[in-house]
Amino acid sequence: MSVETVNRGYVYSGTPTSDEAESYFHQCFGANRLMYNLHTAHLYEYLEKNGYTIGDKLPTFKEMGMPTVKEFKQTRMNEEGNKYLYEVDAFASNEAKQHFKKAISAFDKNAFKGQFKKSALKRQKTLGIEPTFRDLKGMPKFHSRKNSKLSYTTFNQHDNIFIDENKVLHLPTARKSKLSEVTIKLNTHRPLPNGSRIKHVTVMTNAQGKFEVSITVEFEMEVESIGIPAVERILGLDYSQANFFVDSEGKKANYPHYYLVMEECLAKEQRKLSRMVQGSKRWERQRLVVAKLNTKVVNQRKDWLHKKAYALANRYDMVVVEDLDLRAIGQTLKLAKNQQDNGFGNFRLYLKYKLEQQGKYFVKAPKTFASTQICSDCGVKNTALKGDISTRDWTCDHCHEWHDRDHNAGLNLRNYGIRWIDEVLLAPLLVAA
Template sequence: MLELVNRGYVYRAIPISDEVETYLRQCFGADRKMYNLHVAYLYDYLEKNDYQIGDKLPSLKKMGMPTVSAFKKQAVSDDHVAYLYLVDAFASNEAKQHFNKAVTAFNKIAYKKQYKKAALKRQKTLGIEPTFRDLKGMPKFHSRKGSKSSYTTFNQNGNIYIEDDILYLPSAQKSSVKVVGLKLHTHRPLPHGSKIKNVTVTINTKGQFDVSICVEFPKEIPSIGIPNRILGLDYSQSHFFVDSEGKKANYPHYYRKMKERLAKEQRILSGRVKGSNRWEKQRLLVSRLQNKVVNQRKDWLHKKSYALANQYDMIVVENIDLRAIGQNKHYAKNQQDNGFGTFRLYIKYKLEQQGKYYVKAPKNFASTQLCSTCSHKNTVLKGNVAVREWDCPSCGAHLDRDINAAFNLKQYGKYFTKDEILPQIVVA
């Protein structure tokens, strides 16, 4: 079956001239400036309207937030920032979307009345009372010194295209830069028949440019028919996962070591004077390590999910609420490390790409409590994570908690095949 698929491709890129580089930096600046205008307006509004800690932020409409074009006009007359007119219009529009998202995200946690650590420290050592600006999640000013800058632009009537490894982006009517091109370092070409939807240009702390190109392309999805090779995956706190064949994920040690190193360097950073040269140097080191940790983890998750998706026709996972686990104090840390949610996503799309099956067992399916030999339900295990091995009170089978659960998931996949997939295949 031919289907339209969306995917993002990231390439290292070099602006084709100094003028283009300047133009791109202006776009980043416009995005930041527009965002900060929104934040400034918000703070002003909250002060004038006697905002109470714990309250949600009002909608942009209720605040009377000016439109993007009104902000542009105002910014030009106030501080002569004419460049808001000289850049890609999307760069400023996106800022509004981002701001809106930040408001929504804050409103979800507003009731917690949590202050940032730094503000609490200030209160303790200097006696400075925290204000609403110090609330966790409150939209804040984006600084030029931030870790990276970016802007996103959208394809309209083919004004974004690639020719001879150069990516061409739209310019602004009033800009003197007419051709905005970036030479791509294409290690992997875009799929055949790709349509570019949008592009995000990013500059990192080292001054390197990256472009993330989001494309849509037609892809032939094969039909594999009835799945033969089925695997159950049980999420495991200590092993990441255990599968129905008794194999453990072998979460790599190097990653854990990197995390330890990162924690150490972060402690050093928090001990230095903010804004000082030594602080700046340490901040760069921490940001490099953070990047490395993120990349290592992604790389491992991709490789592991790729291998499984190739080997099996169907993979069955629990419908476990990972966020609930993440909020549990004892597990929170480990959970963040693990990224099992991301892993599930990777598996899902890698399977579906091949016309294979990704199945989430329903919430009421007690994969842990069922005996995989006789189907007896052992409710003693419910919520009791300490029991790693158990004997079935009904049939006496000796069971490993994780492997038993994974095996039950595999069994569920088999039933699912009979009830859900087979009829469809027969009808078609």
């Protein structure tokens, strides 16, 4: 038995308990957005004045003389209507700076590619307008009131964030605020784990404008290891585009048909939306239809993923998966593209913690492990399969065994797990003995 400290996030829908609280939250969102935009404006000004060569990294905060959050606040204070910057949670303003820094380093990673957005290239072709640095892919851009996600995050200091017995979440405000605290009634379907401490809270609104709260907590969890001799039931899972996954027993995940129907329905409504005039009344109405349906589809899928992971964690002692670059896969999936779907990634995460809660094992085979190419019977690699994703079954040149592609990959992952027990779990014990 061992005790481990675990961090976990929980999302609840909620309702601010007063109009004042609701407008306070909107002020926090506003401060976060304004601060981000001030950083962006400063960057653009600097690049315009000093010139920018496409392909270069962006200047550092020091190089461009980026004002501090405090300095930004001071200059804005002289303008009418910005007093609220001092009345909102200080974290809301500082968060923007962190996000902006992240946006810069994300851009720098791909800066050398110097790719322009499609829309800018189209404009160049049709109107002859030359694209500028502002049109580069990944360049930090202004957050508009309409199209950006509204949120702010605040951190727990000396227990100034807590949930009372009526399931009301209490959050701190700034010292200069008229409100001593703000409260939001949570719609909790799942309680927080016993003895958990709140680390930070993000208040946000979803696509329908309803409030949601994400609470990150830390708690101690007792983990009882099932012990090495008890690792008997081992399952290999191979990610499959068509079936979600195929396991080492040849079973498919069976993603339910009625969820697919919902997803098709969503795609249809989205197509409708794309044909409407943006900003029109009809468009606005259709946008809500899509948003509602989207939430429903996301929740349904999540529910299914949780149930599936739960069932596997109960049945097996160890599950082995591939360490795939899921973002690369996501781009090839039609549905994934517009839904930012990372279904398999989330599934692996759920599976990992559901197994570990029971003291069981979750193992990732490295990216270099050629799970699809190895013959699970004789171990000889069929390199002809490399980069070929259309061949669904094949016969081994060496031992002449016929393989279903996905099932074979699942078996290889299972074999990897068996070796992992010897090499990772048992070997250190042998050395110690």
